[in-house]
Amino acid sequence: MKTGKKILVAVLIGLLLFICFLFYNLFSYKSRQIKVATVKEMPVSESAFYRLASSLKIKTVSTESGLTMDSLEFNKFSDFLSTNYPLIDSMLERVVVNKYSSLYIWKGSNPALKPVILMAHLDVVPVLETELKDWTHPPFDGKIVDDTLWGRGAIDDKIGLIGIMEAVEGLLERGFIPGRTMYIAFGHDEEIGGQNGAAAIASYLKEKGVNAEFVLDEGGSIVQRMVPGIEKDVALIGVSEKGFVSLELMVDMEGGHSSMPNSETSIDIIAKAINKLRSNQFPAKLCPALEGFIDELGPEMPALNKFVFANRFIFEPLILDIYEGSAAGNALVRTTLVPTIFNSGVKDNVIPRLAKATINIRILPGSSIDEVINEVKGIIDDERIRTNKNDFYSEPSKTSTTISAGYRILNTSILEVFPEVLTAPNLVIGATDSRHFESISADIYRFLPIYINPENIKTFHGINERIAKRDFNSAVRFYSRLIQNCN
Numbered sequence: 438m439k440t441g442k443k444i445l446v447a448v449l450i451g452l453l454l455f456i457c458f459l460f461y462n463l464f465s466y467k468s469r470q471i472k473v474a475t476v477k478e479m480p481v482s483e484s485a486f487y488r489l490a491s492s493l494k495i496k497t498v499s500t501e502s503g504l505t506m507d508s509l510e511f512n513k514f515s516d517f518l519s520t521n522y523p524l525i526d527s528m529l530e531r532v533v534v535n536k537y538s539s540l541y542i543w544k545g546s547n548p549a550l551k552p553v554i555l556m557a558h559l560d561v562v563p564v565l566e567t568e569l570k571d572w573t574h575p576p577f578d579g580k581i582v583d584d585t586l587w588g589r590g591a592i593d594d595k596i597g598l599i600g601i602m603e604a605v606e607g608l609l610e611r612g613f614i615p616g617r618t619m620y621i622a623f624g625h626d627e628e629i630g631g632q633n634g635a636a637a638i639a640s641y642l643k644e645k646g647v648n649a650e651f652v653l654d655e656g657g658s659i660v661q662r663m664v665p666g667i668e669k670d671v672a673l674i675g676v677s678e679k680g681f682v683s684l685e686l687m688v689d690m691e692g693g694h695s696s697m698p699n700s701e702t703s704i705d706i707i708a709k710a711i712n713k714l715r716s717n718q719f720p721a722k723l724c725p726a727l728e729g730f731i732d733e734l735g736p737e738m739p740a741l742n743k744f745v746f747a748n749r750f751i752f753e754p755l756i757l758d759i760y761e762g763s764a765a766g767n768a769l770v771r772t773t774l775v776p777t778i779f780n781s782g783v784k785d786n787v788i789p790r791l792a793k794a795t796i797n798i799r800i801l802p803g804s805s806i807d808e809v810i811n812e813v814k815g816i817i818d819d820e821r822i823r824t825n826k827n828d829f830y831s832e833p834s835k836t837s838t839t840i841s842a843g844y845r846i847l848n849t850s851i852l853e854v855f856p857e858v859l860t861a862p863n864l865v866i867g868a869t870d871s872r873h874f875e876s877i878s879a880d881i882y883r884f885l886p887i888y889i890n891p892e893n894i895k896t897f898h899g900i901n902e903r904i905a906k907r908d909f910n911s912a913v914r915f916y917s918r919l920i921q922n923c924n
């Protein structure tokens with residue numbers, strides 16, 4: 438054979454082997470979903486749903502910092518918990534933190550076991566005056582129509598809080614004693630950063646030397662028809678969350694009359710900087726949480742998707758491309774940056790001295806606020822622009838493992854109550870109170886047992902927030918199973 442032919446044959450054999458290798462990967466890409474034994478469906482008290490309704494009537498609204506909170510309503514909520522959950526009130530220790538947050542301590546029988554922390558927040562976001570008319574039923578009436586409860590807090594996050602309370606009260610009623618100590622932490626200011634609530638509870642626990650097996654907070658949910666290629670509902674367990682920082686960019690330079698403009702004004706400079714930042718995006722990549730998501734759900738997908746995911750090492754650029762195709766997908770694969778405030782000028786014929794813009798940045802785990810700020814300054818590359826970090830920020834979280842006892846307990850409890858779903862780890866885009874607990878536990882998970890689908894996703898912090906009784910009862914069952922499985 439001629440040398441040229443030999444090379445061609447060698448290349449073809451190599452190619453064939455490579456294709457075999459890709460198919461080998463496909464066929465060895467087996468489902469990683471765990472199987473759990475079915476458990477008898479636990480009855481939930483008929484009145485539980487009405488207690489959730491009553492809790493929505495209490496306007497525990499967190500307003501933007503600077504405005505005073507309605508302390509009367511927060512006190513009312515505190516009393517509501519004492520009166521409606523008498524066993525918890527008499528049998529668990531309750532530590533009140535910064536007046537309105539509560540930490541319940543349910544002593545375990547075995548001090549050798551590490552404790553578990555369940556979290557929820559009792560505050561809700563405000564309802565805009567202008568949107569009141571768009572609500573089918575008023576947001577603070579706790580109205581139940583056809584077994585659906587309407588109101589602010591129905592899914593964020595009073596369902597979590599009341600779900601936990603109902604589960605614990607029910608277990609106490611049945612004489613259940615936990616092996617592990619269970620801490621139940623309810624912050625009162627999650628919607629405005631959690632500094633006085635969850636962060637203060639975490640400091641209290643740290644002072645006591647608490648090191649938890651795992652922490653569970655809101656963040657993930659059961660999504661319906663929202664994972665392309667998967668028909669089944671998917672319970673997403675948040676194993677990490679993005680960081681958050683806002684930067685104010687400011688230029689202060691000579692203004693003047695608009696009849697004789699200089700070649701560059703403060704507005705031009707800020708606009709140029711924003712333009713540069715928007716056209717030089719942070720690189721896309723798969724963070725460990727998303728890799729975990731792909732590994733868990735890839736084998737459940739149709740053949741073509743499965744082939745791509747099974748061979749992530751060569752198809753990663755294609756996978757990233759697909760994610761970048763939608764705003765929601767894009768947010769999962771990169772640190773995002775967007776201008777949210779733009780400010781300059783007061784009069785049509787005056788060139789302003791001052792121009793300002795605020796950019797909001799959501800940081801992918803693995804990076805940091807300092808790293809991102811340096812990058813931003815590098816991209817802007819203009820000494821005339823001053824950059825100031827806003828007071829409210831948070832670093833991206835660490836990534837919790839999926840091979841811990843905590844993850845297994847959580848995964849099992851989900852499947853016991855929702856046997857028809859698939860489960861997978863995921864990255865949480867928003868910030869949760871759990872980020873304040875990183876020094877209390879290595880394993881922080883974010884999951885709220887509610888269904889989120891394209892129809893109800895907008896009700897989150899939006900109009901017509903609501904929950905069906907059946908779904909609320911499942912949430913109570915979930916927390917009950919979880920507590921039992923911890924022990």
Ligand SMILES: [Zn+2]
Pocket residue numbers: 558593594627655
């Ligand atoms: Zn929330």
